[in-house]
Amino acid sequence: MTLTRSYPTVDTLIVGAGPAGCLLAKRLSEDPHHHVMLVEAGGRDNYPWIHIPVGYLYCIGNPRTDWCLRTEAEAGLNGRSLGYPRGRVLGGCSSINGMIYMRGQARDYDHWAALGNPGWSWEDVLPLFRKSEDHYGGENALHGAGGEWRVEAQRHKWDILETFRDAAAEVGIPPIEDFNGGDNEGSSYFQVNQRRGVRWNAAKAFLKGLERRPNFTLVTDAEVDRVIFDTRQATPKACGVRICLNGAWQEVRAHEVILSAGAIGSPSILQRSGIGPRQLLSQLAIPVVHDAPGVGENLQDHLQLRMSYRVEGARTLNEIAGTWFGKVGMAWQYLLSRSGPMTMAPSQLGVFARSTPDQPSANLEYHVQPLSLPAFGEPLDPFPAFTASVCNLRPASRGRVAIRAASPATPPLIQPNYLSEDEDRRVAVDAIRLTRRIAAAPALARYRPEEIKPGADLQSDEELMRAAGDIGTTIFHPVGTCKMGQDRNAVVDARLRVHGVAGLRVVDASIMPTITSGNTCSPTLMIAEKAAAMILEERQWRAIGNTAQPQTAAAASSPLA
Incomplete structure (x- = not known):
């Protein structure tokens, strides 16, 4: 040139x-x-x-x-x-x-x-x-x-996310109003x-x-x-x-x-x-x-572990966006009132928590979504589900x-070099176990959540460390x-x-x-x-x-x- x-x-x-x-x-x-x-x-x-x-x-x-x-x-x-x-x-x-x-x-x-x-x-x-x-x-x-x-506040809410927030409270993660006051521990809707x-x-x-x-x-x-x-x-x-x-x-x-x-x-x-x-x-x-x-x-970078759960009796984006009629309805709602699912950020509900009680402050962030899909860019799963993506906020890996x-x-x-440090692998295992405790809390019982990723059959620390490598992906930070x-x-x-x-x-x-x-x-x-x-x-x-x-x-x- x-x-x-x-x-x-x-x-x-x-x-x-x-x-x-x-x-x-x-x-x-x-x-x-x-x-x-x-x-x-x-x-x-x-x-x-x-x-x-x-x-x-x-x-x-x-x-x-x-x-x-x-x-x-x-x-x-x-x-x-x-x-x-x-x-x-x-x-x-x-x-x-x-x-x-x-x-x-x-x-x-x-x-x-x-x-x-x-x-x-x-x-x-x-x-x-x-x-x-x-x-x-x-x-x-x-x-x-x-x-x-x-x-601004988000313009659309989902019952399944409200219930997840209740479940988080049942395991000791309280609701808060605002994540941006200097201490973001708790659950709230993202601004x-x-x-x-x-x-x-x-x-x-x-x-x-x-x-x-x-x-x-x-x-x-x-x-x-x-x-x-x-x-x-x-x-x-x-x-x-x-x-x-x-x-x-x-x-x-x-x-x-x-x-x-x-x-x-x-x-x-x-x-x-x-x-x-x-x-x-x-x-x-x-x-x-x-x-x-x-x-x-x-x-x-923040590595998110995308854990997804199939549910029963809950309205999620999987069914709405899975049909031609549902997609048309979302489009009309957005065109007429700038509301509905098309206004959704990729994640609506946030939860900040400690992976273990000895952490000095919240070291985990959840992005909770009323949907599930096999991988980013692929079609939504053909059944109702939610995803709880959790990331380690303070990774030791460089x-x-x-x-x-x-x-x-x-x-x-x-x-x-994700998960290259022992500390990050430990936090990943703890994060998966905490997510399972939230999913098993009484508030969510009526939806009968069934873990589809990484899979409830994985139980040992070694299995969960391997699973973290399988389901982990960047959250673009x-x-x-x-x-x-x-x-x-x-x-x-x-x-x-x-x-x-x-x-x-x-x-x-x-x-x-x-x-x-x-x-x-x-x-x-x-x-x-x-x-x-x-x-x-x-x-x-x-x-x-x-x-x-x-x-x-x-x-x-x-x-x-």
Whole structure:
């Protein structure tokens, strides 16, 4: 391909229009004198199935909206390889995910701060969650109103889920009203990112109207090859990116580059740019700009164990969606009132629990659904059933992401290493046993639940460990591959600046040192909100003639940190 240049130098260039990139674009372009460019590899979010909540079924695995990645064959999953959906469209994963609004636990963020990242405690980040929030319940000490990120209650309920919630209470997991107050232990219906029964993605929330700003440029269908560096100084400085657009290579110059390409995309771009483990870069003949062994390491994800139960006398989605008449009825209900099963998030009821009493807080998350199917993407089972998917919120297993070639056309190696640690295998066994206790509770007895996956005949620890490998699958929460910190494997500091170079940040879920205790989309938005505040603070410093950058250690006391 030929190399052309068609863009002037911009102040800030953001790579990736997922949740983080969309929020950053809005916040950083509020100054009319500061030119911001947002570059997205995917296209516009004008595919109708993005906006209908059940449309995730047609977006995941669809190259129009999904990178369609796969993991390596996993020993912990008994040799299976998994599809690994990542959004490739405006809005990123918020255009194809489960729409669940979840912050995690206060202890998650306090732990980040304790690891040497000042300014990232729960007390610090709660105002950032509230800033972008538009909560259906209005403003209070925990929630914000009037922000861009709409949060609503779900518009459809099922008796079988109400009964599961009663059964959970019978085994000691009480109902609660809100998962987002810092301690999510208990059961409740998930709050969702929808507006009146329609998906509310990050593109709608933060990009609407933005292209009318003369200082903002949006470029879609442009895949980023690598970051360009000026290496004439002792510390290499990012000065732009190389993109493939309309069949040609183009260089876009910028004073600062922000990677918001996600836990798979950002480390891959860094590695192609010469920032990563020296051995990997040397094998691929990529010149080393900075030897950073932690780039692509520390991959964490929530592995869900999909346990399903056949029931009697309960109305579930299996029967409704299993007939032509039922499908037509759902469609009409949605068209007429934006209600009914087509407004469903992939999971409606959530339960947070401890796998054993000695856990310091809830370490399991259930996504409970009034349906069952043999595997994601396959038809629903031809009988009434529910699924209780349970994941370990704090996995000890760590994986990695590594490019296989210097070209972005070659998908990276993704190796989560699920269930590679004894602790994770123990939690998996305990999670299966807890699910069985809930299913056997008196409240569910009238529905006569019969375990069909993994199967009630499996009883020993060894059998259940094997079963966990058979039924385990990703719940689409990869994080940690450009982790924040000061240790040898840290990639960014507490202000999200990449160690060893200048002019480059990473702002997305990859910077999490440890995974949050729940769904990861809204924590990623919070990360971007904080990054925007820090960047704006640095602009203020420069505006008053202070050439020194605010230091990491000062972040905790800064009003903007």
